[in-house]
Amino acid sequence: MSDSRSDHDNAALSQKSSFSPPAAMPPCLQEFIPQDHLPDALSVRYRDDLYRNENPYHGQRVWEHFVANNALEFRRVKSDLTSDAGEEPNFRIASLNLEEANLLGVGNHSRVYIAPFQLPPPLHPSTPSGTVSVACKTAINDEEPRSLLENESKIYAQFPRSLQEELLGRHSARPDDRPEFLAAVVPKSYGYYKIAFEESKAGFEENIDEETKQGISRYVRSLSPILLMENCGDMIVPFRMPDHQKNHCLELIARLHGAGFTQGSLYPRNIVVQPGPLTLPPAARRLHTPSFRIIDFGKGVYFDPETCNEKAADFGSFLNDMLTEEARARREFNVDMPDGRFELCTTSYYY
Ligand SMILES: Nc1ncnc2c1ncn2[C@@H]1O[C@H](COP(=O)(O)OP(=O)(O)OP(=O)(O)O)[C@@H](O)[C@H]1O
Ligand SMILES: [Mg+2]
Numbered sequence: 060m061s062d063s064r065s066d067h068d069n070a071a072l073s074q075k076s077s078f079s080p081p082a083a084m085p086p087c088l089q090e091f092i093p094q095d096h097l098p099d100a101l102s103v104r105y106r107d108d109l110y111r112n113e114n115p116y117h118g119q120r121v122w123e124h125f126v127a128n129n130a131l132e133f134r135r136v137k138s139d140l141t142s143d144a145g146e147e148p149n150f151r152i153a154s155l156n157l158e159e160a161n162l163l164g165v166g167n168h169s170r171v172y173i174a175p176f177q178l179p180p181p182l183h184p185s186t187p188s189g190t191v192s193v194a195c196k197t198a199i200n201d202e203e204p205r206s207l208l209e210n211e212s213k214i215y216a217q218f219p220r221s222l223q224e225e226l227l228g229r230h231s232a233r234p235d236d237r238p239e240f241l242a243a244v245v246p247k248s249y250g251y252y253k254i255a256f257e258e259s260k261a262g263f264e265e266n267i268d269e270e271t272k273q274g275i276s277r278y279v280r281s282l283s284p285i286l287l288m289e290n291c292g293d294m295i296v297p298f299r300m301p302d303h304q305k306n307h308c309l310e311l312i313a314r315l316h317g318a319g320f321t322q323g324s325l326y327p328r329n330i331v332v333q334p335g336p337l338t339l340p341p342a343a344r345r346l347h348t349p350s351f352r353i354i355d356f357g358k359g360v361y362f363d364p365e366t367c368n369e370k371a372a373d374f375g376s377f378l379n380d381m382l383t384e385e386a387r388a389r390r391e392f393n394v395d396m397p398d399g400r401f402e403l404c405t406t407s408y409y410y
Pocket of ligand 2: 166167328329355
């Protein structure tokens with residue numbers, strides 16, 4: 060059976076997004092980048108009418124004109140959620156182009172784009188153009204979506220590397236087994252960025268009056284923060300998936316729980332699939348050996364026993380949330396499986 064035939068046969072297990080980014084998009088960034096090496100800031104160019112969807116002041120053409128014609132700076136929020144104030148000597152800025160045409164998916168709270176991303180030195184992607192593409196999650200302009208995105212950014216900052224990439228490891232529940240590649244569970248994260256707009260550096264045109272300047276500033280400052288992550292494919296369609304793939308997804312959920320995280324809204328729309336395995340170069344990956352990831356951690360929770368005050372009570376409710384989440388996943392996948400799969404998930408890794 061040829062590879063293209065098997066891909067075709069398996070294409071049904073995912074649901075292509077109804078949004079179709081252009082084929083000319085550069086290859087996806089799939090490398091893990093430690094937090095310390097992420098860009099300090101983004102220089103973002105908005106194309107088309109993208110900003111209309113995220114901003115309440117869209118009636119004012121002059122404000123839109125400003126956004127469409129200026130690169131806007133977003134600063135990375137460090138994991139303690141305080142943006143860096145000053146410019147460090149080796150302050151590094153990446154560039155990102157957001158276009159409405161490059162919509163990857165839409166949720167109840169957000170719009171997610173695929174966008175060309177130019178990393179600053181010393182990070183050099185080995186693509187012909189030196190550019191890669193990343194998924195950019197933006198919140199729709201309301202209080203709840205914004206706070207979900209903020210929570211998601213904290214969860215991504217807490218994910219251990221072992222959940223973000225394929226690793227050679229061993230399930231401790233099966234200690235006699237040979238080490239095997241353990242699949243990545245969640246997308247790699249490339250940072251959370253917030254608009255940093257200073258009127259004094261805005262470069263306003265000379266004929267703009269004070270009131271309009273203030274309007275532009277307010278408009279720009281209300282742009283959604285951006286969460287950058289790895290593009291991990293298309294939504295799954297559980298009823299078309301063979302049992303072993305459903306079981307594999309349940310195992311990913313078990314590993315997520317075992318690392319101390321719940322996802323909080325574990326529906327099939329929040330699991331995506333792409334050709335795998337990710338241990339092979341992109342051209343050699345196939346959909347009949349898929350790679351699944353759990354996404355969307357707006358309602359995610361991290362249980363950290365080190366910092367938890369009321370340990371017993373909190374752990375009890377966390378355990379309860381885990382079991383509820385597992386039960387939901389089994390229902391969604393229509394898989395009959397005993398409770399408590401999370402016990403399977405303690406793993407050891409080899410770097
Ligand atoms: N990392 C990713 N890789 C590929 N597609 C993604 C990624 N993140 C999001 N998407 C796409 O965008 C859609 C919306 O993203 P997401 O689920 O994070 O938004 P949401 O508004 O929080 O969703 P919900 O309606 O579940 O609350 C997803 O269903 C998926 O199709
Ligand atoms: Mg979602």
